[in-house]
Amino acid sequence: MASGLHKRYRGGQGATALDGFDLEVPAGIVHGLLGPNGAGKTTAVRVLSTLLGFDAGRAEVAGADVSRQPGLVRERIALAGQYAAVDELLSGRQNLVLFGRLHHLRPRDARTRADELLERFGLTDAAGRSAKDYSGGMRRRLDLAASLIRRPQVLFLDEPTTGLDPRSRNQVWDAVRGLVADGTTVLLTTQYLEEADQLAGRISVVDAGRVVAEGSPDELKSALGADRLEVVIRDGALLGDAAAVLTRITGAPPHIDPDQRRLRVPLLKDRVETLTATVRAMQEAGITVADIGLHRPTLDEAFLHLTARHPADRPPAPPAPPRPPTAAGSTPLAGYSPSTASSPAPSASSPSSSASPSQSVSPSSSASSSSEVAA
Amino acid sequence: MSAAIADGRVMAGRYLRHVVRAPEEIVIYFSLPIMFVLVFGYVFGSGMSVPGGGGYREFLIPGVFVMTMLYGIGATATGIAVDVGRGVLDRFRSMPMARSALITGRVTADLARALLETSVLVVCGLLVGWRWHLGLGNVLAAIGLLLLLRLSLSCVGVALGLSTPNADTVSMIVFPLAFPLSAVSNVFVAPELMPGWLGTVSEWNPISATTTALRDLFGNPGLGSDSWPAEHALLLAVAWPVALIAVFGPLSVRLYRRLGQ
Ligand SMILES: Nc1ncnc2c1ncn2[C@@H]1O[C@H](COP(=O)(O)OP(=O)(O)O)[C@@H](O)[C@H]1O
Numbered sequence: 017m018a019s020g021l022h023k024r025y026r027g028g029q030g031a032t033a034l035d036g037f038d039l040e041v042p043a044g045i046v047h048g049l050l051g052p053n054g055a056g057k058t059t060a061v062r063v064l065s066t067l068l069g070f071d072a073g074r075a076e077v078a079g080a081d082v083s084r085q086p087g088l089v090r091e092r093i094a095l096a097g098q099y100a101a102v103d104e105l106l107s108g109r110q111n112l113v114l115f116g117r118l119h120h121l122r123p124r125d126a127r128t129r130a131d132e133l134l135e136r137f138g139l140t141d142a143a144g145r146s147a148k149d150y151s152g153g154m155r156r157r158l159d160l161a162a163s164l165i166r167r168p169q170v171l172f173l174d175e176p177t178t179g180l181d182p183r184s185r186n187q188v189w190d191a192v193r194g195l196v197a198d199g200t201t202v203l204l205t206t207q208y209l210e211e212a213d214q215l216a217g218r219i220s221v222v223d224a225g226r227v228v229a230e231g232s233p234d235e236l237k238s239a240l241g242a243d244r245l246e247v248v249i250r251d252g253a254l255l256g257d258a259a260a261v262l263t264r265i266t267g268a269p270p271h272i273d274p275d276q277r278r279l280r281v282p283l284l285k286d287r288v289e290t291l292t293a294t295v296r297a298m299q300e301a302g303i304t305v306a307d308i309g310l311h312r313p314t315l316d317e318a319f320l321h322l323t324a325r326h327p328a329d330r331p332p333a334p335p336a337p338p339r340p341p342t343a344a345g346s347t348p349l350a351g352y353s354p355s356t357a358s359s360p361a362p363s364a365s366s367p368s369s370s371a372s373p374s375q376s377v378s379p380s381s382s383a384s385s386s387s388e389v390a391a
Numbered sequence: 392m393s394a395a396i397a398d399g400r401v402m403a404g405r406y407l408r409h410v411v412r413a414p415e416e417i418v419i420y421f422s423l424p425i426m427f428v429l430v431f432g433y434v435f436g437s438g439m440s441v442p443g444g445g446g447y448r449e450f451l452i453p454g455v456f457v458m459t460m461l462y463g464i465g466a467t468a469t470g471i472a473v474d475v476g477r478g479v480l481d482r483f484r485s486m487p488m489a490r491s492a493l494i495t496g497r498v499t500a501d502l503a504r505a506l507l508e509t510s511v512l513v514v515c516g517l518l519v520g521w522r523w524h525l526g527l528g529n530v531l532a533a534i535g536l537l538l539l540l541r542l543s544l545s546c547v548g549v550a551l552g553l554s555t556p557n558a559d560t561v562s563m564i565v566f567p568l569a570f571p572l573s574a575v576s577n578v579f580v581a582p583e584l585m586p587g588w589l590g591t592v593s594e595w596n597p598i599s600a601t602t603t604a605l606r607d608l609f610g611n612p613g614l615g616s617d618s619w620p621a622e623h624a625l626l627l628a629v630a631w632p633v634a635l636i637a638v639f640g641p642l643s644v645r646l647y648r649r650l651g652q
């Protein structure tokens with residue numbers, strides 16, 4: 017879809033928004049572009065949807081070259097932006113008819129299609145009201161409806177649920193799932209890990225204008241490292257004994273966190289068997305276990321791990337500490353600024369934090385990667 | 392090409408629908424010229440005499456027509472700036488429609504608005520005692536000149552709307568731009584009555600040119616000036632708009648293209 021894209025904004029500080037951006041999206045899936053605020057997601061979408069020129073690189077969308085055949089690209093794509101791109105003064109129905117006419121539908125066909133879409137997005141009752149009187153969720157749905165007038169091959173969704181309440185968000189999610197079932201390829205940007213996890217079959221993590229990791233949500237999670245076994249014991253004096261037990265069972269010396277009286281060891285196989293064996297062995301050794309559990313790294317951790325040390329202009333950050341699992345969910349990454357990510361946490365670093373992120377997942381950029389067609 | 396025309400027509404329909412759905416805007420634009428007619432025609436007008444003789448209101452109305460065209464810049468620029476500021480322009484630009492349609496549609500809609508505004512003002516003028524004296528052909532020619540002026544000002548408005556960051560800035564620019572243009576003209580008083588250089592500016596002002604041409608075409612009392620711009624008002628009333636179109640038309644297109652950089 018894109019290879020080696022560079023985009024530098026003119027004027028102002030002339031921010032380099034895309035810096036060797038590579039992306040390949042197979043047809044017929046939801047591909048997530050996940051990244052914090054300012055990562056370059058919107059810029060990438062605007063470049064790929066022909067709204068914005070770029071300085072270097074090549075991009076191809078739905079079989080058409082973005083810089084040489086922008087008209088063809090526009091025939092095959094649709095875009096729903098971060099801000100609902102509808103005409104506020106017109107009614108919902110007038111909006112859809114207008115866009116239908118501009119898609120060169122005949123007046124009657126434009127009206128029929130408008131009514132179909134209003135029905136499908138639950139806007140029939142509000143069809144005659146001005147879009148400016150719509151709620152945020154209704155406006156976003158109208159926006160989505162407007163992008164579907166011609167059943168695009170590729171649909172760009174730029175943060176489609178940012179700022180929506182959970183109910184509206186679920187409605188948008190359902191609509192997106194329905195689209196993919198119809199065979200549309202969706203490129204979805206989001207700062208919500210949960211959203212990417214829910215919708216996307218593949219995710220590209222974007223940071224500072226380039227893709228720093230790519231894979232399925234599960235691949236990204238395991239990129240951080242294997243599952244791990246965590247044991248907290250009651251008596252700190254027995255940490256050494258407990259470590260010896262764990263080493264005997266798993267074959268690897270555990271990481272010890274004396275403050276928390278916690279031991280942690282990566283597990284590659286036999287997860288449950290190891291867990292039960294550990295419980296039994298600790299009992300036999302007279303060590304009281306306060307807590308024991310298997311932990312799979314969250315997407316949050318994967319994300320922070322991948323983005324925290326990438327940009328050269330940021331201060332060198334220590335390996336990102338894993339966040340407590342409770343932080344998973346719909347927390348926007350905007351809150352996880354680099355400073356948050358690099359603040360030392362009392363807990364230990366994760367077992368795989370020494371591995372280079374772009375090695376532990378399939379690297380998205382390679383010298384031979386040329387642009388490829390989606391859909 | 393025919394697709395571009397069709398898209399422009401759809402877009403013009405969109406802007407006209409805005410007028411229907413949000414009529415406040417056009418009412419505000421009307422209130423200004425009507426206020427001028429009332430304030431100048433009745434409050435100050437009773438104390439004014441027209442150099443060539445004749446009623447002040449007959450003298451004033453053609454200038455009010457022209458001023459209304461001038462203040463239309465505000466509507467044009469605001470409409471465009473609102474589109475640019477909102478995401479809707481992104482949608483237009485990501486669709487397989489003619490990219491010229493936004494500009495051609497806006498300009499076409501402006502001309503339709505200008506016709507509507509002129510009709511309302513004609514009725515207002517007739518109510519306060521203004522008449523035309525030289526036949527319907529001249530009236531049509533006068534309306535033609537007004538539309539030509541509006542077309543050129545529409546190009547200025549599009550360029551302005553595309554170069555300002557948001558719609559609020561537009562009104563802050565348009566008024567200080569349009570007010571001196573209408574004040575330093577022959578709409579209200581004769582340029583001879585202004586201090587030297589101001590009088591010269593006033594005589595050459597495009598607003599003055601169309602106003603004088605309209606007075607001549609309607610047979611309304613004029614200033615009877617024999618300066619070059621006054622003698623050649625009809626020529627200037629065509630030349631000025633053509634020049635403005637030649638400058639601001641291409642400029643608008645350039646600014647529109649630059650949105651994607
Ligand atoms: N119009 C613009 N002019 C200058 N810089 C911009 C513009 N839009 C975005 N940027 C900069 O480009 C970078 C990427 O922004 P963006 O693509 O909007 O990121 P995201 O959508 O991931 O939040 C940011 O540093 C941002 O400040």
Ligand SMILES: [Mg+2]
Binds near residue numbers: 058
């Ligand atoms: Mg963005």
